[in-house]
Amino acid sequence: MDTAVDLSSLRESLEANGADGYLIDDDASDSDQRYVSGFTAPDPYQTLVTPEGVHLLVSGLEYGRASTESSADSVTRRADYDYQQLVAEHGPYEAKSRLLEAFLDDHDVDSLAVPRNFPTGTADGLRARGLEVTVEPEGIVEGIRATKSDWELAQIEATQDANEAAMATAEELIATADIADDGTLVRDGAALTSERVKEEIEITLLRHGCGLDDTIVACGADGADPHNRGSGPLAADELIVIDIFPRDKETGYFADMTRTFARGDPGEEARRRYDVTKEAYEAALEAVEAGVTGADVHGVACDVIEDAGYETLRSDPSTDTGFIHSTGHGVGLDIHEQPSVSPSGGELEPGHVISIEPGIYDPEVGGVRIEDLVVVTEDGYENLTDYRVGLEPKNE
Amino acid sequence: MDTAVDLSSLRESLEANGADGYLIDDDASDSDQRYVSGFTAPDPYQTLVTPEGVHLLVSGLEYGRASTESSADSVTRRADYDYQQLVAEHGPYEAKSRLLEAFLDDHDVDSLAVPRNFPTGTADGLRARGLEVTVEPEGIVEGIRATKSDWELAQIEATQDANEAAMATAEELIATADIADDGTLVRDGAALTSERVKEEIEITLLRHGCGLDDTIVACGADGADPHNRGSGPLAADELIVIDIFPRDKETGYFADMTRTFARGDPGEEARRRYDVTKEAYEAALEAVEAGVTGADVHGVACDVIEDAGYETLRSDPSTDTGFIHSTGHGVGLDIHEQPSVSPSGGELEPGHVISIEPGIYDPEVGGVRIEDLVVVTEDGYENLTDYRVGLEPKNE
Numbered sequence: 076m077d078t079a080v081d082l083s084s085l086r087e088s089l090e091a092n093g094a095d096g097y098l099i100d101d102d103a104s105d106s107d108q109r110y111v112s113g114f115t116a117p118d119p120y121q122t123l124v125t126p127e128g129v130h131l132l133v134s135g136l137e138y139g140r141a142s143t144e145s146s147a148d149s150v151t152r153r154a155d156y157d158y159q160q161l162v163a164e165h166g167p168y169e170a171k172s173r174l175l176e177a178f179l180d181d182h183d184v185d186s187l188a189v190p191r192n193f194p195t196g197t198a199d200g201l202r203a204r205g206l207e208v209t210v211e212p213e214g215i216v217e218g219i220r221a222t223k224s225d226w227e228l229a230q231i232e233a234t235q236d237a238n239e240a241a242m243a244t245a246e247e248l249i250a251t252a253d254i255a256d257d258g259t260l261v262r263d264g265a266a267l268t269s270e271r272v273k274e275e276i277e278i279t280l281l282r283h284g285c286g287l288d289d290t291i292v293a294c295g296a297d298g299a300d301p302h303n304r305g306s307g308p309l310a311a312d313e314l315i316v317i318d319i320f321p322r323d324k325e326t327g328y329f330a331d332m333t334r335t336f337a338r339g340d341p342g343e344e345a346r347r348r349y350d351v352t353k354e355a356y357e358a359a360l361e362a363v364e365a366g367v368t369g370a371d372v373h374g375v376a377c378d379v380i381e382d383a384g385y386e387t388l389r390s391d392p393s394t395d396t397g398f399i400h401s402t403g404h405g406v407g408l409d410i411h412e413q414p415s416v417s418p419s420g421g422e423l424e425p426g427h428v429i430s431i432e433p434g435i436y437d438p439e440v441g442g443v444r445i446e447d448l449v450v451v452t453e454d455g456y457e458n459l460t461d462y463r464v465g466l467e468p469k470n471e
Numbered sequence: 472m473d474t475a476v477d478l479s480s481l482r483e484s485l486e487a488n489g490a491d492g493y494l495i496d497d498d499a500s501d502s503d504q505r506y507v508s509g510f511t512a513p514d515p516y517q518t519l520v521t522p523e524g525v526h527l528l529v530s531g532l533e534y535g536r537a538s539t540e541s542s543a544d545s546v547t548r549r550a551d552y553d554y555q556q557l558v559a560e561h562g563p564y565e566a567k568s569r570l571l572e573a574f575l576d577d578h579d580v581d582s583l584a585v586p587r588n589f590p591t592g593t594a595d596g597l598r599a600r601g602l603e604v605t606v607e608p609e610g611i612v613e614g615i616r617a618t619k620s621d622w623e624l625a626q627i628e629a630t631q632d633a634n635e636a637a638m639a640t641a642e643e644l645i646a647t648a649d650i651a652d653d654g655t656l657v658r659d660g661a662a663l664t665s666e667r668v669k670e671e672i673e674i675t676l677l678r679h680g681c682g683l684d685d686t687i688v689a690c691g692a693d694g695a696d697p698h699n700r701g702s703g704p705l706a707a708d709e710l711i712v713i714d715i716f717p718r719d720k721e722t723g724y725f726a727d728m729t730r731t732f733a734r735g736d737p738g739e740e741a742r743r744r745y746d747v748t749k750e751a752y753e754a755a756l757e758a759v760e761a762g763v764t765g766a767d768v769h770g771v772a773c774d775v776i777e778d779a780g781y782e783t784l785r786s787d788p789s790t791d792t793g794f795i796h797s798t799g800h801g802v803g804l805d806i807h808e809q810p811s812v813s814p815s816g817g818e819l820e821p822g823h824v825i826s827i828e829p830g831i832y833d834p835e836v837g838g839v840r841i842e843d844l845v846v847v848t849e850d851g852y853e854n855l856t857d858y859r860v861g862l863e864p865k866n867e
Contacts, residue, residue: 104500116698117685118807135784136796139696154788162815168587168608191564195594196587196606210592212564274677281673286684288720289513300535302512324684388531392550400532411514419558 080110080146082124085215089126089188094209096184097124100175100197106408107190107216109327113146121175122147125182132178151178172200179206190216214413221405221413222426227328228450228459231406231428234323235330235448235459237283241276242334242462243471245292245317248272249309249336250468259308260338269294269305272317280321291318291333298335298442301400301434311339314349314441316434320410329410331430332460333446336468341441348385348435349466352443355379355433356464359402359416363431363449363456369420373402376433385435389418396437403430406448427451428459476506476542478520481611485522485584490605492580493520496571496593502804503586503612505723509542517571518543521578528574547574568596575602586612610809617801617809618822623724624846624855627802627824630719631726631844631855633679637672638730638858639867641688641713644668645705645732646864655704656734665690665701668713676717687714687729694731694838697796697830707735710745710837712830716806725806727826728856729842732864737837744781744831745862748839751775751829752860755798755812759827759845759852765816769798772829781831785814792833799826802844823847824855 089097099108099122103115112122112131120141121132128148133141141150156177161170175197179187186207189198191214198208223231252260252267260267269292276290293305298316309315318333335349359376377387377398386397403416406428414420414427423429432446447460463469485493495504495518499511508518508527516537517528524544529537537546552573557566571593575583582603585594587610594604619627648656648663656663665688672686689701694712705711714729731745755772773783773794782793799812802824810816810823819825828842843856859865 135789135791136697139791140698152789154784157788159784159788159814167815189591191590191592193591194587195585195589195591195604196608198591198594199606208591210595212592277677277682278674281670281677286673286682288682301532302536388550388555392553392555393531393548395531395535418555419563 080113081219082111082129084219085124086126088211088213088215089124092188092209092211094186094188095125096179096182097188097211098122098175098179098193099190100194101192105192106327106412107220109408110220111216114141114144115327116141121178123179123182123184125184127182130182132175151181168196169200171197172204175201176204176206190214217413220407222424223407223428223450224426227407228426228428230323230326230328231330231448232459233326234285234321234328235332237280237285237323238319238321238330238332239460239462240283241279241319241321242317242332244275244279245272245319246334246336246468247470248275249315249338250470252309252338254311254338258310258312260311266308268308269297272309273304276317276319280319284324285321286324287319287321289320291316293442295441296438299396299436299438299440301436301442301444312341313337314341314345314443316442316444318444318446322410327408329406329408330459331406331410331432331446331448332462333432333434333444334462334464335443335445335466337466338468341466345440345443346466347383348440348443351380351383351385352433352435352445353464354383355398356431356445356447359431359433360447360449360456360458363423363429363451365423365425365451365453368422369403369414369416369429370418372416372423372431373418373420376402380433380435397435398433399436400434403432405429423451425451425453476509477615478507478525480615481520482522484607484609484611485520488584488605490582490584491521492575492578493584493607494518494571494575494580494589495586496590497588501588502723502808503616505804506616507612510537510540511723512537517574519575519578519580521580523578526578528571547577564592565596567593568600571597572600572602586610613809616803618820619803619824619846620822623803624822624824626719626722626724627726627844628855629722630681630717630724631728633676633681633719634715634717634726634728635856635858636679637675637715637717638713638728640671640675641668641715642730642732642864643866644671645711645734646866648705648734650707650734654706654708656707662704664704665693668705669700672713672715676715680720681717682720683715683717685716687712689838691837692834695792695832695834695836697832697838697840707733708737709733710737710741710839712838712840714840714842718806723804725802725804726855727802727806727828727842727844728858729828729830729840730858730860731839731841731862733862734864737862741836741839742862743779744836744839747776747779747781748829748831748841749860750779751794752827752841752843755827755829756843756845756852756854759819759825759847761819761821761847761849764818765799765810765812765825766814768812768819768827769814769816772798776829776831793831794829795832796830799828799842801825819847821847821849
């Protein structure tokens, strides 16, 4: 399914550092491994990059699928190294070291580079067996992944299309709800809760081939905690933050979008915060182009928010209110990946896919966040998000 | 939400090995961390176990939620160690080592035990700063997690209830489909595909508060590859394997169940394989009790299948057909966890939750698998699964 990936910068690093190969030892949750191997499996497997190719080591259960579906140049079964026998003789911990030692030996690898998140148990086990294991500190594979191919952009856009459909479902539910005497939103005779809206969002995503672990539908003070997913009845005259970050079940590519709505009147201060957030979002978008840094773009968003009189983590690193997160992050096979649009964010390059998502938070007022997903181009960006920005929810 | 967990065996191991603390450095996908901290977050955080308590290190974004929701004895923000400044001065890789060094120093920790999957980058970074880092090779936390509390059993049972509702949805779709002239199953004028059945399974699960990444609805040769999730039209006279392993979105606890159905007549050999698989499943269940090993239970299933003339990985470690996986695995916060019901499976203890899921596979015939989820008791097991075993799909 994947087009072949360009690992030349990884191979150059191996050569420069005198390493014979680069080993990943993880499961499907490791997007680097998925990207390099073109394969995903529920159980752990290993991916070895050498000058000659990409080599997988898998269980017998995965062998057939890995052979046909992965982009690897070779696939080997654990059983080829008598793995069960090794486990019986040495226990699972040492058996794994011996298994990998044999696999690496078959590919003439004595010295290894490994990613930062490589298991220490595996690294120390291989070191005890005489192999040299050095951490590759730069995250070269993450760096390669940051620049998306046209095929990857199409996958992310498809996920964002599903996301837009889900956001429309949520917006319509809020726009068309009745308002009870106590101010809570009501539909079909029952409170319209965060949970109900999330369920309908997720069903819409499923109908579009996407899944997700979490959705945020957070009202009032809940919305002032950017990672609070929200619960309980939604209410009129309150800010409602909706942040949806689905993943396509087949391709594994994420999308990400946030809108903030309010039925009725959330009050002058809330409306002001919405306008300032929108201004920060627009200014940050305007700043995006190849060659500027993620730190620059984040700085632009901070400027707008600080100028309006709100705290940011730049003006006060320990603030609990105001703009208390980064302006954005890369999105791809991980929901948070390179590049970073934060104080530590490096230079943006064409093909980087990033979120732009400033926000202003305070439990007294609620939360506001507006987020689009864009791809960096030579002279600006292309917006992968096609969804109206407006505080008042509409049923369109 | 979690009841407090008993980490005494971990603390005893620390003391026996002269370690001042045990550190987990991961994100929400690490169930050990979720279990020990009573907390989950989308971004990485650190959990330190010392003789005095459990201590979290989190981003400012997570601080509020970690303080109120986690079961930790203390929660510290990265900003308290000037993390952004460290990143600016030293880059993200060394900044993390310095951050953790300061955090560990605050808790009087000079020598650390870490889990096998602890990031090598973090381990080597701390070692370079003079800390002693040793891998805890036994997986003590996984071992603690294997024995479920009554609260955990109730969560797993609730997830299995949702699973049963989803399986009933799938079975009904297959039972009531029309059969087209070419043998494919048809509903509402369109082919009943794996994809359609999976979508309805997942929507049922969502309505019950559960999500899942993958569902298997695999017909014919697809079902002979145990990890093939299945695709395309389902057909009469073929074996259809349905394996559902949902996770409750709130509690994080999984359940797991498999049934195999066939509309019409899948043929004598397929029916014989179904009967042999059912016999292996019943024999393996019968063998479950505290004090026997997972290896014993696996052996019982292999005996039945080999006696019927089919290969197993015991009779031929490199076979592609026959019984080509383990009899079962622990289920809890991970879908695959301790204990193992395989050749390497150790002693079963009361409170262990395991799947029992023998199967027989051959692309020529298709796949059969039958799976229940049970909790081990002193003198046998209690079945957490309440779902009929039968090849013919029914609409009940």
